[in-house]
Amino acid sequence: MPIAPGATLRRLALAALLPWMASCGAIGALGDAATPLEVFVLTAPGALPQRQGAPLARDVIVEEPTTGGALATERIMIQPDPLQAQYLPGVRWSEPAPLVVQTLMVRALDATQAFQYVGRRPLGAGGDFAIVSELVDFQAVVGPGGDSAEVRVRMIARIVRERGVQVVASRTFTARADAASLEDADLVAAFDAATGRVISDFTVWTLSSLGAI
Template sequence: MTLCASLRSILAATGLLALSGCAAITAVSDAATPLDVYELRAPASIAASGGRVLARDVIVEIPTTSGALATDRIMIRPNALQAQYLPDVRWSEPTPVMVQTLMLRSIEATGAVRYVGRKPLGVSGDFALVTEVIDFQADVVPETDTANVQITFLVRIVRERDASIVASRSFRANAVAATTETDVIIDAFSAASDQVFVEFAQWVRDAL
């Protein structure tokens, strides 16, 4: 039984009106209920540069995002104007911090730069990555129990010595979840994440 179907059954049993689509997904969970934790990893398929290591220190700043995504809850949208969260589950870190971690680990995997971290080793690094997370959610397909996972973020590479933008790019990936069951949605997040961070790591390596 899918997540939406299960929630409809519960609502029907308690005499509440079940809304169409996935509107039954709860936006707030009971704070006393332990939440299952999910973690995304940097793609194993990122290719190491295999060449000379660039004498660059790269700082990955924590991304900015909307208030709805500035949480460790896993967002799912029943429609374009409504933000809700999967019940009883969360990410291992708030979404902006998790994206920062994925960016950092992806750059590390290339082996292309001397240092990459959240903070500089000295007073400042050579370059900073300034990021805005625009999408990091599952969008329910109307009148179905399927969803499209969307990941979109904008990255700017800023040279620290003069605060100039040396490169910028938007990254976008999506993956289809065949049902709205939690595990299926998480698998779709993982697939979209792998796609977008392979592209991201290649771009950073080439842009520096």
């Protein structure tokens, strides 16, 4: 869940999570700070629409999503309650969460072969369209009993025509996925499922909004 403006986090933990969760294999003390963190990546969805015919002569620039401070990190965020943000010990994303999402957006749009160019930065002075987004939710929320979690992903995206800086489309994408357990691999699998649905919906919406399908 997004943290209400002005709310103070009880603790932004980098050492341990709640004592009643300490017995869980995935959620325990960080231990030795020198121990390398295990790195996880997410995958772009495979079943995406394909452009029939030649790509449109348009450049689409996917800007890095903006986000709140608690999500602007490569650590994997978990919320024991709505006002508490903590991180899984011993694991991280391959890059900060906004860059993880940006990478998936670029790969998904490029895989559709709908546009002549899709990238993070324009090839020349500017692109034809820019995707401007905000990553609102990207965390696992622990259930009331402390033995389950639900991953929540929410992103607001806007397509902006570079010439004239005109917003041509805007939409919020939301997905949730239950984790099979609180183990690291199960939590990451739920992140992969929820993020995949958001990226898939985003891709179809972008192609439709720009007349590519």
